Amino acid sequence: MKGVRDKVYSAWKAGKPPSPAIGTLGIRVRSIEESRAVLEMDVDEHLHNLSGTMHGGVMVDIADAAMGIAVASTLKPDEDMTTIELKMSFMRPHIxxxxxxxGxxxxxxxxxxxxxxxxxxMKKEVVAKCSGTWLIMSA
Known part of the structure; x- marks a missing residue:
């Protein structure tokens, strides 16, 4: 059985999302390095809230995924991880x-x-920042 780290890298190399949730939202993995991951997604009206801007929960999803993949890049084959806390600061709307x-x-x-x-x-303006805490455990 593959560990989390191997599953993430295998999916990325195959051009597939590392998890069903990421795929459903259209989130793509751009790059993975030790302790770092860069993800991207294209936003349009189907991801908007009632105010006509990107839904904050979707921003949390991509932030959580980027940080999670960064953590996964450091795991040993017998380790797993889970989010135990997130704090999100929204700085400007994304439409x-x-x-x-x-991450x-x-x-x-x-x-x-x-x-x-x-x-x-796309203008390289910071839209939001997130901090997270992860529990690393034996698989």
Whole structure:
């Protein structure tokens, strides 16, 4: 059985989403490095809230995925992980076009990882920032 790290890398190399949820939202993995992942998605009206801007929950989804893949890139074959806390700060609305999420690990211990994600629009303006805490456990 493949570990989480291997599953993420295998899906990325095959051009597939690492999880069904990511695929449903149209999130794509652009790159993965040790402790870092860059994801992207194209936003239009089907991802809007009632105010006509990108739904905040979808922004949380791409941030969570970017940070999660960054953590997954550091896992041993017998390790798994799960999100235990997220904090999202929305800085400007995003209406349409490409949204990029860069997830990084600020600090990783044996059982806890602290992560950050920055979401930017096509003009490279920061749309939102997220911080997260992850539990690393035996698979």
């Amino acid at each position: 349409k076009g490409r949204l990029v999420a860069e 990084t690990i600020a600090k990783r211990g044996r059982r806890i990882a602290f992560t950050e994600a920055v979401l930017t629009n």
